[in-house]
Amino acid sequence: MARDSSSNGASLSCERVAYVRYRYLCSIAERQIIPDEIVEICKRQSRLAAWSVPNQRIRPVSLNTLKIAADREIEEGGWARLDALRRSISRHLVNRPVSKSDAQKAEINRLRNQLEEAARARAILNRAYFDALNLLQAAAVRDEMLRAQLERHDATFKDLLGLRVVSGGKDGE
Structure with a gap:
């Protein structure tokens, strides 16, 4: 894969660094588990250029030098x-399996959200129920049959x- 270059010695060392960096990343990308450090390095072009692994002959270079090389x-x-x-390597973190504790936290949050949603719905229904009941009680003042039905409903x-239904009956009843 290496191209033969007739450039000077300084750019030749940069070319080697670029090629060695590329081959090293290729070998890492083939693994099922990629170290977090490598994933973090690959999140930004500037981190990739500044990356140094002396025993692999990878040394920091400027981003422009890395691109040219x-x-x-x-x-x-x-x-x-x-x-x-x-x-590709930087996205690897997203594809990792979720830890058991993270999955449990997510499930707890999901259940809490469901519970809060149910409580909100219950509060809305209670408010609607009381409003409707108050309207019926106001109408029951003039309708004896409706008043009897509301008393059975209440009982x-x-x-x-x-629930306690507070009505505006006679003498504070």
């Missing part, structure tokens, strides 16, 4: 290919619902 050294794509590899459901 990659275009010269890596066949079929050059910098674009190295950058695509970097982006049937007040203990189940834990």
Whole structure:
């Protein structure tokens, strides 16, 4: 994959660094588990350029130097290919399995949200129920049959619902 270059010695060392960096990332990308440090390095182009692994002959270079060297050294794509590899590795963290504790926290949050939503719905229904009941009580003042039905309703459901219906009856009843 290495191209033969007739450039001077300084750019030759940069080319080697770009190629070695690319090959090292290729070997890491093939693994099922990629170290968090490598994922973090691959999140930004500038981190990839500043990356140093002396025992792998990877040393920090400027981003522009890395781009130029990659275009010269890596066949079929050059910098674009190295950058695509970097982006692929940076997304690896997203594809990792969720830890058991994170899954439990997510489930707890989901259940809390459901509970809060149910409480809000219950509060809205209670408000609507009381409003409707108050309207009926106002109408029951003139309708004896409606008043009897409301009293049966109250006797049937007040203990189940834990509700006290306060009506504006005579003498504070």
